[in-house]
Amino acid sequence: MNEGANVKEHMFNLINVLANLSPSRSIISQLILLLPEDLAVVEHSYPEATSPDAKGILEGLGVKFGDKVERIKDGFAEAIHKHIHKTFDWLDDEYLYMERIHYGYHVHDVVNKMSEVRSSLAKLMDVHIDSIPNPYLEWAKLVLKKLSTLYGKGKTFGFLKALLVRDSFKDKDWQLFLNEVRTRIGADPAEFEEILRSTVIGESEHLYRKGTSRHPEGDIYLEHAKYHLDPLLYVMYRYESRIDHEYIVRHKETLTKALEEVFT
Amino acid sequence: MAGGGSKGSVSEFSKQLSNFVNALMHLAPSRNYITQFLYIVKMNGSVDYRILEEAYADIVKDEHAREAFAKAFGVSFTDKISLESGKYGWSLTEFIGKVLQLFEDPDFRSKVGALLRDEYPQGIPNLAEEWLDVRVKGLSSEPTYGGNAIKVLKEVMRVGRAKMEELERALGLGRGTLIECLKLLDLYKLVTKDFDGSYKPADDLRKYPGVVERI
Numbered sequence: 001m002n003e004g005a006n007v008k009e010h011m012f013n014l015i016n017v018l019a020n021l022s023p024s025r026s027i028i029s030q031l032i033l034l035l036p037e038d039l040a041v042v043e044h045s046y047p048e049a050t051s052p053d054a055k056g057i058l059e060g061l062g063v064k065f066g067d068k069v070e071r072i073k074d075g076f077a078e079a080i081h082k083h084i085h086k087t088f089d090w091l092d093d094e095y096l097y098m099e100r101i102h103y104g105y106h107v108h109d110v111v112n113k114m115s116e117v118r119s120s121l122a123k124l125m126d127v128h129i130d131s132i133p134n135p136y137l138e139w140a141k142l143v144l145k146k147l148s149t150l151y152g153k154g155k156t157f158g159f160l161k162a163l164l165v166r167d168s169f170k171d172k173d174w175q176l177f178l179n180e181v182r183t184r185i186g187a188d189p190a191e192f193e194e195i196l197r198s199t200v201i202g203e204s205e206h207l208y209r210k211g212t213s214r215h216p217e218g219d220i221y222l223e224h225a226k227y228h229l230d231p232l233l234y235v236m237y238r239y240e241s242r243i244d245h246e247y248i249v250r251h252k253e254t255l256t257k258a259l260e261e262v263f264t
Numbered sequence: 265m266a267g268g269g270s271k272g273s274v275s276e277f278s279k280q281l282s283n284f285v286n287a288l289m290h291l292a293p294s295r296n297y298i299t300q301f302l303y304i305v306k307m308n309g310s311v312d313y314r315i316l317e318e319a320y321a322d323i324v325k326d327e328h329a330r331e332a333f334a335k336a337f338g339v340s341f342t343d344k345i346s347l348e349s350g351k352y353g354w355s356l357t358e359f360i361g362k363v364l365q366l367f368e369d370p371d372f373r374s375k376v377g378a379l380l381r382d383e384y385p386q387g388i389p390n391l392a393e394e395w396l397d398v399r400v401k402g403l404s405s406e407p408t409y410g411g412n413a414i415k416v417l418k419e420v421m422r423v424g425r426a427k428m429e430e431l432e433r434a435l436g437l438g439r440g441t442l443i444e445c446l447k448l449l450d451l452y453k454l455v456t457k458d459f460d461g462s463y464k465p466a467d468d469l470r471k472y473p474g475v476v477e478r479i
Contacts, residue, residue, distance in 0.1 A: 007326070013296060017296075048277040054277040079359055080359075097351050114352060
């Protein structure tokens with residue numbers, strides 16, 4: 001249909017367009033990502049987005065203004081919120097998908113990762129892998145800069161550095177880790193809770209069910225924190241007589257890189 | 265974290281809106297070859313390899329491009345080409361569907377157009393209509409059956425619904441040619457086949473008949 005199109009050029013344009021829609025480059029995407037939020041906070045942080053004209057357009061995008069500003073269910077804002085997360089993961093080789101595997105008559109659902117996205121795009125476009133935009137890295141640097149001013153460098157850096165050394169935390173490991181790291185960085189309980197809410201915990205989004213419909217083996221959730229760095233997957237494993245829990249750390253390399261760039 | 269615009273500045277918001285709208289517009293399958301390929305596959309569920317080999321030769325015939333599309337977007341290349349459910353190509357095309365819906369809303373276009381009048385003096389384009397226009401033009405430029413396929417489409421639109429035999433009689437086309445034309449019309453999702461075997465115009469053609477009248 002598109003005669004004489006240049007695949008490399010169109011791919012380059014597509015990646016740039018996706019990067020330009022990310023919250024590090026667009027205030028509109030940023031605001032939508034960080035909702036729900038109190039109106040007073042939105043008016044203070046995004047004054048340009050609360051004029052009558054701007055409000056009219058944001059409402060057209062599926063944003064509802066009241067005492068709280070929030071995304072309307074099934075509106076465009078909801079769609080772009082989801083899309084931002086998908087693109088974060090995609091361009092950071094962390095995109096998860098469910099694969100259905102057939103063993104004879106049995107069907108089994110397993111979760112896999114698209115881990116060769118950046119290298120295959122770089123190869124196709126004939127560019128160095130580092131020249132492919134990474135919206136997650138850009139966003140992480142922006143968030144970490146903000147957090148360093150809120151809680152002081154040492155505490156946020158100390159917590160995230162300790163988190164990123166680990167691959168996962170099983171059952172009681174997580175609470176032991178939190179107790180140990182809170183003492184180590186010298187945060188009081190309220191302050192530590194705030195660091196956790198900003199970086200790792202908040203709202204759980206159910207992603208996938210493992211196993212089969214007759215024999216469910218567990219559920220996988222993505223943990224959305226306030227600023228959506230979302231470095232934790234929460235996995236619940238169901239066995240006949242017990243349920244086990246695990247937190248899996250994701251975006252490790254990129255978050256480590258962002259920490260080094262922001263805090264050193 | 266937010267941008268450094270002046271307090272409540274309308275012009276700062278207009279600048280941000282312009283970048284946002286511009287990015288969304290360039291995702292549209294009418295404007296990007298990559299999303300066009302992915303969206304055509306998504307619209308059809310799966311497409312015969314040999315059909316897309318002709319229509320998108322520089323993606324489908326190139327081994328490196330096939331490998332990249334498989335690994336980056338989850339495109340499956342066998343005798344049929346399809347998008348693997350849940351992979352990025354799938355979710356990107358879902359999002360593009362939402363973008364087309366958004367730009368089809370006249371209220372949204374008029375509000376954005378009022379703020380970005382200098383940049384878009386003709387108004388904000390309706391991307392759903394633009395995508396239909398590209399598909400109809402793509403059909404008409406198909407070297408072997410394009411001309412006849414447009415004749416078939418116009419006849420289907422004129423009568424509202426028609427069976428294969430009725431089209432044969434009305435247009436004086438052979439069965440083989442007619443089948444190829446209908447395959448093309450189905451690829452671009454310009455007609456739908458009813459349970460009784462009759463063909464009728466796709467819903468977006470009913471909304472925007474002018475697209476075909478202009479051909």
